[in-house]
Amino acid sequence: MRKWSWLAIISLISLMVICTILRIEQTALFIFFAAIVAIIPFFISYEQKKPKPRDLMPIVVLSALAVAGRILFAALPNFKPVTAIVIIAGMAFGYESGFMTGALSGLVSNLFFGQGPWTPWQMLAWGIIGFIAGILSEKHILVKPWSIFLYGILASFGFGLFMDTWNILGFVQPLNYKNIVSAYLLGLPFNISHAVSTVIFLLPIYKTWLCQLKRIKLKFNLK
Amino acid sequence: MQSLKDYHPTVSLFYFISVLTCSMITRNPIWVLLCLIFAIIYVIQLKGFKHFLFQLIYFLPMLIFIVFMNSYFNSLGLTVLFYLGRGSPVTVENLTYGVISGLALFTIFLWFICFNLLLTADQILAIMGKRLPTIGLSLAMIIKFIPDTIKQGREVLLNQKAMLGEQKLSGKQKVKFAARMLTVLLCWSMENSLETADSMLAKGYPGKNRINYSREHFNSGDAGLISTVLILFVVHLICAFSGPIKFAYYPFLNWSGLAADRILRIISLLSLFLILVFPLLLDIINWFKWQRVFKQEQTMQKHINNGIIVYE
Incomplete structure (x- = not known):
């Protein structure tokens, strides 16, 4: 699964680069559908594992909490707890659950807020955040609090950059570095708000949630 | 004949994908504007004019952003209009490209508004649940939780x-x-x-004999509709990619692609028009049908009032 996932992500990014360099007119079209296709290997490998209902539940519950939080804080622009919860899901239940939590919360929250061209990007971005969180904690990098907060901030900014990419690559031509830098800078206030919200949500929950999730994992013998 | 909403969800999904592809495939102003006009018609038909205006105002910053990004930082184009601060010259060409790009993005936003009304959450679940049962189940449970x-x-x-x-x-x-x-x-x-x-x-969840009830059934009418849209879509793709779709913005607005091949151009535009007008056509046919039924009803009522037909 891991190999395929990396392959999907890397081929999506290389497609973006190729389309930009060749100045293809249909960049927006190609990378939009490529983003949808990139999610498929994750979904299929999850499907093929045929998880028992018990092993499904962490993903379901954490996604539901993330979506409920996003709905409760919908009034504040870009202030969402999803990133924080997805990071914790990845850390507690591994990279695959991290990806699924991120992707499914993206999909379901857009059922409430309205689907748009941003849906596959959000699913992918949150999924990758959970995926990397899982891998990093597997390698014992995400242990100290400061590293978790740092990852949360980086992930929020990465999320923002990833979300802006489709608009910029697809609808601004020809691209030069001035274009790209200023476009990302214009999105900066939203990304700062997102990063602040991630830290604010991580602050109270990261310690106790990780502890409790460990307890539940032991108690119910989850994978 | 029903309206598109009443067909099987895969029909609406397929229609949506083809329309989305058609609106993203080119930056030729005619093609983009045609898609935009129909997107506006459908949004107004489905949600009303007020909602459309709201969306337009909501989208304006994005449009300005894209126009700005396209014209401020590049000096392409020959017809200089004016200079904006210390940036490159704003030309007719890069301004046009910016506006058309922005409108193309707006079209996609509008299509998604229609999509949200056309495909409801339960239909998305039904489509997913058939191919990806575990993920469909997870989605349903998330929504419930x-x-x-x-x-x-x-x-x-x-x-x-x-x-x-x-x-x-x-x-x-x-x-x-x-x-x-x-x-x-x-x-x-x-x-x-x-x-x-x-x-x-x-209760035996992952049992082999488990069947799920589905409200939607794929019948011949759905298949007919899908194949019609598919044929139109493929025709449009072939024609569009083989020439008439080309439109050069730089160094100056050039319609050479349009002059290239008259027949292909007409076929391509016609197929796009037919794809776009499809749901509207269904609705219009429906409306006339119901009108006829109402008329029959009225004549029936008249006969009853005049005592020609007597109900027991």
């Missing part, structure tokens, strides 16, 4: 507040309070859901 979580969260909050009494909290204590509340909520929903999972297992 959201209101539960919010309700239980309120209850937990009230309980925790009741335990505090009149006590005022300092900043650090507030964080601790929030942490406790959220952790209680997490534990409750985790354990609750795991009990649900156990009872699912006890």
